[in-house]
Amino acid sequence: MPYALLLPALIFLVVFTYWPMLQVSLISTTDARRYGDIGGFIGADNYVRLFADEDFRGALVNNALYAVGTVVPSIALGFWFAIMLRRSGAVTSFCRAILFFPTLMPLVAASALFIFIFLPTIGLADYYLAKIGVRSTNWLGDPSIALWSLVMLTVWKNAGYYMLFFLAGLQSLPEDAEEAALIEGANWWQRQVYVVIPMLGPTFAFVTVIALINAVIQIDHVIVMTQGGPNNATNLLLYYIFQEAHEFFDLGKATAATVVTLALLLVLSMFSLRTMEKRVHYEG
Amino acid sequence: MSDAAIAAPRVESQGYRFPVSETIKHAVLIIGALIVLFPFYVMISLSLKSPPEILQNIGGFFGSQETFIDDACLIVGGTEEECLKNPVVYNYTTAFEKAPLVRYMLNGVIVTASIFLIQVLIALPCAYALAKLRFWGREAVFGMVLFCLLIPVHAIALPLYVMLAKLGLTNTYAALVIPWTISVFGIFLMRQFFMTVPDDLIDAARMDGMSEYAIVWRVMLPTAIPALTAFAIFSVVAHWNDYFWPRIVITGDRTLFTPPLGLREFKGDADGDNYGPMMATAVVIVTPLVVAFLLAQRRFVEGITLTGMK
Numbered sequence: 001m002p003y004a005l006l007l008p009a010l011i012f013l014v015v016f017t018y019w020p021m022l023q024v025s026l027i028s029t030t031d032a033r034r035y036g037d038i039g040g041f042i043g044a045d046n047y048v049r050l051f052a053d054e055d056f057r058g059a060l061v062n063n064a065l066y067a068v069g070t071v072v073p074s075i076a077l078g079f080w081f082a083i084m085l086r087r088s089g090a091v092t093s094f095c096r097a098i099l100f101f102p103t104l105m106p107l108v109a110a111s112a113l114f115i116f117i118f119l120p121t122i123g124l125a126d127y128y129l130a131k132i133g134v135r136s137t138n139w140l141g142d143p144s145i146a147l148w149s150l151v152m153l154t155v156w157k158n159a160g161y162y163m164l165f166f167l168a169g170l171q172s173l174p175e176d177a178e179e180a181a182l183i184e185g186a187n188w189w190q191r192q193v194y195v196v197i198p199m200l201g202p203t204f205a206f207v208t209v210i211a212l213i214n215a216v217i218q219i220d221h222v223i224v225m226t227q228g229g230p231n232n233a234t235n236l237l238l239y240y241i242f243q244e245a246h247e248f249f250d251l252g253k254a255t256a257a258t259v260v261t262l263a264l265l266l267v268l269s270m271f272s273l274r275t276m277e278k279r280v281h282y283e284g
Numbered sequence: 285m286s287d288a289a290i291a292a293p294r295v296e297s298q299g300y301r302f303p304v305s306e307t308i309k310h311a312v313l314i315i316g317a318l319i320v321l322f323p324f325y326v327m328i329s330l331s332l333k334s335p336p337e338i339l340q341n342i343g344g345f346f347g348s349q350e351t352f353i354d355d356a357c358l359i360v361g362g363t364e365e366e367c368l369k370n371p372v373v374y375n376y377t378t379a380f381e382k383a384p385l386v387r388y389m390l391n392g393v394i395v396t397a398s399i400f401l402i403q404v405l406i407a408l409p410c411a412y413a414l415a416k417l418r419f420w421g422r423e424a425v426f427g428m429v430l431f432c433l434l435i436p437v438h439a440i441a442l443p444l445y446v447m448l449a450k451l452g453l454t455n456t457y458a459a460l461v462i463p464w465t466i467s468v469f470g471i472f473l474m475r476q477f478f479m480t481v482p483d484d485l486i487d488a489a490r491m492d493g494m495s496e497y498a499i500v501w502r503v504m505l506p507t508a509i510p511a512l513t514a515f516a517i518f519s520v521v522a523h524w525n526d527y528f529w530p531r532i533v534i535t536g537d538r539t540l541f542t543p544p545l546g547l548r549e550f551k552g553d554a555d556g557d558n559y560g561p562m563m564a565t566a567v568v569i570v571t572p573l574v575v576a577f578l579l580a581q582r583r584f585v586e587g588i589t590l591t592g593m594k
Contacts, residue, residue, distance in 0.1 A: 001496050002419040009410035010425070012466035017432045020443035027443075077316065084313045097581055098317050101324060104573040106525035106544040109566035113327050116559060124326060127341055156320065168588035209434065217438035220527040220544075238438060245442050246532075254442060262439055269434045 021262070028255035039252070046252035047260075056257060058232050059240040062147060066236060067215035069151040070158065075207055077155065078162030079200075083192060085163070086170050096167070099160035107157065107220035114153050115140070115225055140226055143233035150221055150234055158214060162207045169203035170196070205276035209269045216265055237261045327570075330563040334371035338559050347371055371560065378561035379568060383549040384538070389568075392543045395460045396523045400516055402465040408508075411474035412500045416486060426475075432468040438528055445532055455540060459533035464523060470515050473588075477511040478504060513580050514587030521573060543569040 028046050030039030050056050081099050085092040102110070117124045118139035126136045139149040173196070181195045197204075219238045222228060228235035228243070237257065245254035325345070330338055333347035349371060357367035379385055413419070414426050437444070444463045445454070453459045481504065489503045505512075527544040534540045541548075546569070550562040577584070 002413045002417040002422075005409035005413040005417075005496060005500070006425060008406045009429070009466060009471060012406055013428065013432055013468070016437070016444065016463055016466055017435055017440065017468075020440040020447070021435065023443040023446075024440060080312070081316065084309060093581065095313065095317055096585070097578060099320055100577065101574065102320060104521060104525075104577055105324075105566070105570050106527065106547070108525075108527045108544045108547050109327075109569060110323065112547060112550070112562055112566065113323050116330065117323065117326060122339065122341065124341070156323070160320065164585065164588060167585055171585075171589040213434070213436050217436045217528075223527070223531075241439075241442070251442075258439055258442065262435060265436075265439070266434055 024255045024258050024262075027251060028259050030252065032251045033249055042252075046256040050253050050256045050260070053253070055232055055235060056240060056253075059235045059237050062233070062235055063215070063237045066147060066151060066154075067212060069148065070154045070215050071208065071211040074155045074158045075162055075204070075211055077159035078207065079166050079197075079204075081159065081163040082166030082170055083196065085167065096163070099163055101160065102157045103161040105157070107218060108224050110153060110157055111221040111224040114149075114221075118149055141230055143231045146226055146230060146233045150225065153221055154214075154218065158211065162211065165203055165207050165210075166200065169200050173199055201276045205273045208272040208276065212265060212268055212272070216261060327563050327566055330559050331375050331567050332372050333560060334369075334374075335560060337371070375560035375564040376568075379564040382561060383541075383546045383565070385543075385546055385565060385568060387539060388541050388543045388546040389572075391457075391460075391540060392524050394457060395542060396520045398457070398461045399464045399523050400519045402461070403467040403470050403519060404512065404515075406465060407467055407470040407474055408505065409497070409500050411471050412478055412496075412504055414471070415475045415478035416481075416483070417496075429468055429471055433472060437463055441529065441532060448533060454533050455535060455537045457540065460530055460540070460542065463529070467515075467519065469518065473515050474508060474511060477508055481507055510583050510587040512587070513583040514585075517577060517580060517584055520576070524569075524573060 027039070029041055029043060031042045031045070032039030081095075085096050085099075120126060120138050120141065121136045123139070125139060126134075130136070137145065140146050177195050177199060178191055181191045186194065216236075216238055219236055219242070222234055222236055222239045223242075226234040228239050238261070241254050241257045241261065244250045244257065329345045329347075332345075332349075333343055334350070334352040336352060337343040337347045351368045351370055352374075353364060354362075354367045354369045354374065357369075358364070410429070414422065414429070441463075448454055448459045448462070453462070485503060485507075486499060489499045494502065524542075525544060526542070530542045530545055531548075534542075534545065547562065547565055550558045550565065
């Protein structure tokens with residue numbers, strides 16, 4: 001009987017996750033160029049070509065920078081918002097709602113909006129910065145800045161989302177540890193650093209994994225705002241895969257890139273889950 | 285949980301002994317909230333203004349609401365009088381006329397509702413079995429589910445697209461719905477929640493002669509409403525707003541576009557003339573989610589908390 005309950009979910013998981021993963025891995029070892037081709041086995045050639053491709057190495061570096069640039073600040077802000085808004089009340093639930101609003105906006109809409117905000121000279125960012133004497137910035141056109149403009153948009157969009165998980169985590173914390181710390185004379189900061197953060201280890205682990213996944217899958221803003229440019233400065237892994245498959249019809253390279261991306265994501269996720277959950281055992 | 289809720293204010297209130305750090309904390313929070321709101325302010329403001337006001341950054345929040353002459357209307361041969369437009373009216377009517385926005389919103393409702401319903405149908409029995417039943421291979425199944433939490437569907441979009449193409453399903457509602465019908469996140473969330481449901485409740489139902497299926501739908505489902513509300517928000521927000529997947533599987537048929545694809549109608553000609561209507565479209569797309577969220581907000585945080593997600 002339990003198996004009958006599990007069966008639909010397992011069938012769907014196999015059909016929509018395991019089977020496609022297997023296919024991607026298999027295609028990545030063949031010389032198939034387009035969908036539906038049955039290519040011949042060519043071993044690791046696609047991977048050799050992939051790592052020889054400057055654009056791919058660029059996308060890898062960009063995505064690493066983008067991940068660090070988005071994951072760390074958005075989690076820090078999300079946690080900060082949550083501890084500030086921990087007590088429930090009219091004002092705090094109003095603030096919680098406002099901070100969650102960016103999650104509700106489609107990334108494409110946010111991108112369209114930020115294109116306007118980031119317009120050089122006449123855009124709102126430059127308009128207000130000019131008032132305090134900052135010179136005009138080419139937010140999306142300068143290769144050394146464009147990626148960080150996307151990072152700003154992403155942090156804006158995601159911090160409130162992560163706040164929710166921290167709020168939920170905070171509400172289910174047992175209060176005696178914090179009270180003990182209070183009686184011992186720990187101030188507010190000490191209580192956060194030595195009691196709350198270690199006890200929220202599993203929440204941090206979970207949110208880190210979600211944030212890492214988001215750093216890979218959220219590319220709507222790349223599609224709308226920069227198309228990977230200028231000069232490939234905002235080319236991220238999924239956008240690279242998307243282009244190789246749909247525009248350059250190089251299925252071998254696209255699938256090899258998918259395998260590499262998934263492998264990296266898995267390793268990083270496992271690593272965060274292991275390290276952060278472990279901290280709880282030491283201290284919690 | 286209720287204990288924590290009662291005790292939290294007690295612990296927190298002691299913090300007021302440090303007025304300087306209190307002030308800093310609140311200042312950061314207020315600045316954060318203002319920064320977060322700023323783009324929304326811009327979005328709404330742009331949807332109210334005329335093209336010249338948008339390009340020159342004038343007119344404050346509401347714009348002057350003076351009529352302006354629509355160049356596009358002159359080009360197609362309208363007289364100057366006919367082409368005199370009020371900015372708000374122009375922006376919002378253009379949003380609905382240039383793209384069949386009503387149709388897109390309807391598609392959005394159909395797609396997000398189908399996805400959520402099927403997700404619940406599939407996830408709930410699985411979550412129940414994983415949380416409450418003892419059987420051979422349970423750990424292995426749970427491992428298999430958890431592993432998929434780390435595999436984003438976006439990353440395996442390629443073979444999924446091929447699969448749907450082979451079945452001739454691209455450019456159909458099915459293509460928009462099917463790949464998302466299994467939500468590992470949903471299974472995980474509901475399993476966490478079901479673990480907190482007392483076994484006595486289930487045993488009592490079994491004594492009454494209920495089958496395991498009946499228990500899932502008639503006992504577990506009603507208790508799971510807060511957690512399901514939380515999951516509904518996650519699911520609906522993700523799929524209402526998704527651009528990547530619809531863009532891949534809906535290639536020709538505009539009548540199947542979802543709301544974010546509607547914004548694409550204005551892409552490529554993102555000059556001042558189109559910012560007003562484009563932002564009007566964005567406002568129209570975001571509003572249902574904001575309203576739904578505000579209505580469900582109290583249950584939402586409660587729902588995630590009940591799942592013991594920490």
